[in-house]
Amino acid sequence: MASIPPGIRILSSFTRDQWYRAFTFVLTFLLYTSYHLSRKPISIVKSELHKNCSFSNHLDAFSSQDTLLVSSVSCSWKPFDKSNYKQLLGAMDYSFLCAYAIGMYLSGIIGERLPIRYFLTFGMQASGFFTCLFGLGYFYNIHNFWFYICVQVSEM
Numbered sequence: 438m439a440s441i442p443p444g445i446r447i448l449s450s451f452t453r454d455q456w457y458r459a460f461t462f463v464l465t466f467l468l469y470t471s472y473h474l475s476r477k478p479i480s481i482v483k484s485e486l487h488k489n490c491s492f493s494n495h496l497d498a499f500s501s502q503d504t505l506l507v508s509s510v511s512c513s514w515k516p517f518d519k520s521n522y523k524q525l526l527g528a529m530d531y532s533f534l535c536a537y538a539i540g541m542y543l544s545g546i547i548g549e550r551l552p553i554r555y556f557l558t559f560g561m562q563a564s565g566f567f568t569c570l571f572g573l574g575y576f577y578n579i580h581n582f583w584f585y586i587c588v589q590v591s592e593m
Contacts (some may be wrong), residue, residue, distance in 0.1 A: 471565075487526065516580055528586065532589055
């Protein structure tokens with residue numbers, strides 16, 4: 438009879454409880470990683486909400502082989518295509534940071550009173566939902582500034 442390979446012997450030496458703990462640890466690690474990855478998109482999305490279109494318009498003018506008329510069509514996302522785009526993007530940041538500051542205080546109070554499993558599960562799922570909702574604004578062609586503010590505040 439052949440002996441059991443060392444790798445199989447090591448794997449079979451773990452109890453069911455140890456496998457459960459390892460699975461819980463790996464799953465929690467992956468969830469926290471995806472949670473923290475979803476917290477960054479607004480800094481990346483801001484460059485897409487208001488693009489510097491002068492270079493692309495200049496190339497379009499050259500490719501048309503006509504006169505050098507730069508197109509007046511903006512390539513930015515409405516309502517961030519106007520001259521007050523810095524104020525709008527700043528208002529989004531400000532609203533998120535205010536909600537974040539208040540939310541951290543309240544989540545500490547709530548987190549002490551609720552079971553941590555339920556608190557983290559609900560918080561992560563809600564954050565993922567609102568991150569997806571922010572992205573769905575593109576697919577559903579939503580150009581309402583208050584939609585983005587509300588989603589940013591709710592994402593906290």
